[in-house]
Amino acid sequence: MMKREDVILVTGSDGMVGHALVHHLRGNFTHVVALTRKDCDLEDREATRKCFQSHQPKFVFHLAAKVGGIKANISDPVGFLQANALISCHVLEAAYKVGAHKTLVLGSSCIYPRECPQPMREEYIMTGPLEPTNEGYALGKILGLRLAQYYHQQHGMNVVCPVPSNIYGPGDTYDLERSHVLSALVRRFVDAREEGRNSVTLWGSGKARREFVHVEDVVRGMLFCMQQLNTPEIHNLGPGTDCSVAELAEKIKALTGYKGRIDWDTSKADGMPRKCMDVSRLKALGFTTQVSLENGIREVVKEYETIYTREHK
Template sequence: MEKNAVILVTGATGMVGGSLVRALRDHGFSRIVSPPRAELNLCETSSVETYFQRHRPEYVFLLAAKVGGIAANIADPVGFLADNLQMTVNGLAACQRFGVKKTLLLGSSCIYPCACPQPMREEYLLTGPPEPTNEGYALAKIAALKLAAYYHRQYGMQIVCPMPCNIYGTGDHFDLQRSHVLSSLVRRFCDACANGLDAVTLWGTGTARREFMHVDDVVAGMLFLMDRKNAPDIVNLGTGVDVSIRQLAEKISQASGFQGIINWDATKPDGMARKCLDCSQLTTLGFTAQVNLDLGIERTIVEYKYLKDRGKIAA
């Protein structure tokens, strides 16, 4: 990407989008547009058309999405499917119409089949149904990948679709209803310490295994892929290393200083038994993550305490 190019980042108020905008500025890009939803509503075609007409972006990062944990996905499958699909339809159509040079459409590892062989390779996509607990979101992301492929085939659009594992880090929600698992656990254990609790009860059995990547590494990987002319259209973006949710909870418990007991509510769903990406393509291209899980947990705990001390964490 040229330093003077107009770069559009949608979803800039989110964890990945906010981190990307900061990274772009640090890399010397000065013509970054990162509109709030009130200025660019990807669910409304007229809003998207008007914005692209006015700003004429040359590179676009389509990161805006309706996201959440298991509970949120179960409660609102319509929203997770319809909203995410509409954002992709409008975003890609505008990129094609206004001649965007290259587009990054952020995918998700949740679209892999629930019975997928492990670790998950890109060619395993669409070989079976996704995990039922986040089916609406997964179906929207599956349709997004296919639509991107069709735009490339029919119009020659340059589109790269990174498939990240579980993302955490600076800018994540700590709202227990919307946060991802790692940030949710950070809040649970930090609050338990602050309130003097002697036990914390968590969903599931703790045996499910997940892979986690710090948002700084995710952003670095995205920029790496946007700069590579030989990057595949779909590529896994992760560390290739997974841990059980029980191990993750123990790491966070220890790092937070919690001294109590961890109980597991096995009546609640675990989701897929294991989700770990095969990142061979990414490694072959020359990219490796830099923030290990222990360091990332420490950073997340520091951020949570900082925000809580300043009254920026909702009850």
């Protein structure tokens, strides 16, 4: 169990998930080391080793990763695989060398095979080919999780491996080159409403189904895993329910008050046809998510409206 005065280190602390986690940790623990790229480039093995040596963390939340939307993933598979593989190798080695008491490695639901039976159970990982549009990223994430499990198997290192579905919430990026589907849709509809456009064109057919988990639920889930689990087994983290991208778009359209039309550009890839996780493993241990999709979207709309107003003053 993490105690109030334990040194807790978070990688990727200025990202969406890291920011929310650090905010929570700082309210409850006294020695939180919030690492950013400025403190240490985790692609640099020696710098990572030195950084961990100087902080001597007892608990490590490893969240740093090269993350991006479908567009970025398609154009830079080399970058996504290489960065994520290197970062995880260096962080796990450094955590092992300082004798960290427990290390959490955050996965991602894109590690499941493209044609995965639904809902996706943890044992289906590595049973089939990955979705090609984000294969580089997925391979990097799989490597991080498997390496954590090898460290446990070979050296008895205490690691925990939650795997969240698509994460959204405050602090997400609205840059359309990098953004994920939910924040991108919020931006498209708010922009179209403010600029009086008659229609919004969205990528794909709208038929792909996705599961969304609010960042606060991811924080709660990670804390639950860190405090309660002592096994390197994968644990899916999410609500365990999905919706089609078209349903999501209609929901966001309604919540932003946009009155125009939605057109679908079916020449663009949909990505994986369906991604919904079986969350019974964490549920059986007592963890369930709490934020409803409607309330979560409302919060994101509010955040982006504030950004829009600030940028268009």
